[in-house]
Amino acid sequence: MNRCDRKVDIGRRWFLSGAGVAAAGAAAAAVVPQRAEAAAPLARLTYPANRLANVSELKPNTALPVAYPDAEAPGVLLKLGAKVPGGVGPDGDIVGFSTICPHKGYPLAYNANDKTLNCSGHYSRFDCENGGQEIWGHATQNLPQYLLRVDAKGDIYAEGIDELLYGRLSNVLEG
Secondary structure: OOHHHHHHHHHHHHHHHHHHHHHHHHHHHHHOOOOOOOOOOOOOOOOOOEEEEEHHHOOEOOOEEEEOOOOOOEEEEEEOOOOOOOOEOOOOOEEEEEOEOOOOOOEEEEEOOOOEEEEOOOOOEEEHHHOOEEEEOOOOOOOOEEEEEEOOOOEEEEEEEOOOOOOOOOOOOOO
16 A cells, blocks of 8 residues: 555545544534524514405406505406315305516416416416415415405405515515
8 A cells, every 4th residue: 555545545534533523413412402592483474454356256267356465466366166275255266366476576377277377487387276386487485375254245355475475575474
């Protein structure tokens, strides 16, 4: 064995033994309870309830343009025809979504054939029958869905949003 081989061997041994000590230290730190401040749970920012429409204004599988929580936040209400997650109304089939893509803020268009909202910018697609779940594209979050309720007169109110609206830093977390 020549001298050069030993130096490489010694280097590997030192590295591996150091890595072993570091791993053991990390494992011990994870097991030993740490004294920490209790973290406050994340809270959703509450928006005032806004009347968006009446059930009678909705046509099956047709997007009704609305804005929530303010005029700068376009969205749609949809009556999908079958009970869906987050759906309200007599049939549990009314949902509402932001129509701004969470990826880069492009406007979304409703496709009645497959009940998706689609982005013309980078082609993200969101499933309206499954809570706005992204099914294709560059977005890294699902589509913001409105938290809705329907009163006895059939008026549809939005009372919050379940995801971060594009371009806003504080609509989900208190800030």
